[in-house]
Amino acid sequence: MHNVRSTSHNVEYKKSKVIKYLAWTFGLAYVIQIGAAYVCNNVNAVFGRLIIAAMMFVPTLGVLLSGRSLRDMGWKPQIKKNIKNILIAWFSPVILTAVGALLYFLIFTGHFDLSGEYLTVSAGPEVLKQMEEQGVTY
Numbered sequence: 227m228h229n230v231r232s233t234s235h236n237v238e239y240k241k242s243k244v245i246k247y248l249a250w251t252f253g254l255a256y257v258i259q260i261g262a263a264y265v266c267n268n269v270n271a272v273f274g275r276l277i278i279a280a281m282m283f284v285p286t287l288g289v290l291l292s293g294r295s296l297r298d299m300g301w302k303p304q305i306k307k308n309i310k311n312i313l314i315a316w317f318s319p320v321i322l323t324a325v326g327a328l329l330y331f332l333i334f335t336g337h338f339d340l341s342g343e344y345l346t347v348s349a350g351p352e353v354l355k356q357m358e359e360q361g362v363t364y
Contacts, residue, residue, distance in 0.1 A: 250291040254287060
């Protein structure tokens with residue numbers, strides 16, 4: 227068997243256990259996704275979305291089913307040591323989305339609409355009235 231040594235934590239991973247983990251994780255993910263798609267389309271969309279949200283735990287199941295314990299996963303967050311990376315991971319999606327929107331509307335200036343005309347044309351004037359009744363203005 228081949229062992230792989232991680233340089234960051236000095237932990238050895240057996241190739242067979244890594245393959246088991248990947249097989250369990252991806253196998254479960256595909257099966258659950260197919261089942262969730264069926265449930266969303268044929269049974270109940272809300273329940274299907276809950277199943278999809280619960281898929282966050284599939285990697286944890288993959289760890290347990292591959293023969294490792296949760297203690298071996300290295301769940302010791304070092305926040306002070308990684309504050310820069312945490313802040314980048316936290317704020318970069320917002321910043322990149324804003325930059326992307328800015329670039330898009332600079333290139334396609336005709337698509338920028340603060341009047342609500344596009345909403346009125348696509349959804350009808352009733353939508354704007356419903357929004358106003360709820361105290362929300364466009």
